[in-house]
Amino acid sequence: MLYISNFVxxxxxxxxxxxxxxxxxxxxxxxxxxTTGLWLTSARGTLKTFDLLNILVIxxxxxxxxxxxxxxxSAAKRGEPPEDEMSxxxxxxxxxxxxxxxxxxxxxxxxxxxRINLDTEEILGAGILGMAITWAVCWLIFNxxxxxxx
Amino acid sequence: xxxxxxxxxxxxxxxxxxxxxxxxxxxxxxxFLEKNKYNPSLKLAFDIARVFNAGIEEIFISE
Numbered sequence: 001m002l003y004i005s006n007f008v009x010x011x012x013x014x015x016x017x018x019x020x021x022x023x024x025x026x027x028x029x030x031x032x033x034x035t036t037g038l039w040l041t042s043a044r045g046t047l048k049t050f051d052l053l054n055i056l057v058i059x060x061x062x063x064x065x066x067x068x069x070x071x072x073x074s075a076a077k078r079g080e081p082p083e084d085e086m087s088x089x090x091x092x093x094x095x096x097x098x099x100x101x102x103x104x105x106x107x108x109x110x111x112x113x114x115r116i117n118l119d120t121e122e123i124l125g126a127g128i129l130g131m132a133i134t135w136a137v138c139w140l141i142f143n144x145x146x147x148x149x150x
Numbered sequence: 151x152x153x154x155x156x157x158x159x160x161x162x163x164x165x166x167x168x169x170x171x172x173x174x175x176x177x178x179x180x181x182f183l184e185k186n187k188y189n190p191s192l193k194l195a196f197d198i199a200r201v202f203n204a205g206i207e208e209i210f211i212s213e
Binding site: 075082084145 | 167170174175176177178179182186187188190191193
């Protein structure tokens with residue numbers, strides 16, 4: 001009896017450890033949504049087009065994070081590792097490729113910053129969100145196209 | 151690099167999920183391997199070959 005209860009506890013602990021990372025993603029996503037909500041409620045006056053664009057990007061990034069969190073949790077429930085050598089390789093390629101694209105993104109932002117009427121914070125925010133989108137798009141491409149390395 | 155994972159899996163009556171659990175990877179990785187969209191590490195290739203009681207060169211064929 002003791003052996004069975006020990007085994008059940010071990011299994012429970014294992015699932016909890018594997019689910020931990022997925023839970024963190026959900027917590028961060030909730031935090032981002034909460035702060036966006038606070039920002040929206042504290043914003044006075046009507047929102048500009050740029051603000052709406054920012055909100056759209058934030059929602060997209062959060063949706064993407066939730067998608068990854070859901071994938072991790074469902075993998076943990078099936079008893080599979082949430083990460084393996086292929087997912088790590090995809091992450092590595094995504095990081096390298098999105099970094100490369102981000103360099104060009106910042107060059108483009110430097111080029112257009114004098115031609116548009118935006119504050120420094122807004123330009124920095126747009127750049128950071130642009131980097132997040134670049135990363136997400138690269139991840140989707142590598143995750144669905146595969147990494148053959150040939 | 152081509153492989154015969156699908157063929158061997160059918161021979162041993164294993165699902166993609168079963169094989170994934172046996173070699174400790176996600177089912178998605180097995181799907182990508184079977185579609186030739188991912189080249190495994192040497193360790194994973196050996197683990198898969200061990201599951202099928204075959205040599206690594208019987209499962210993975212270099213083009």
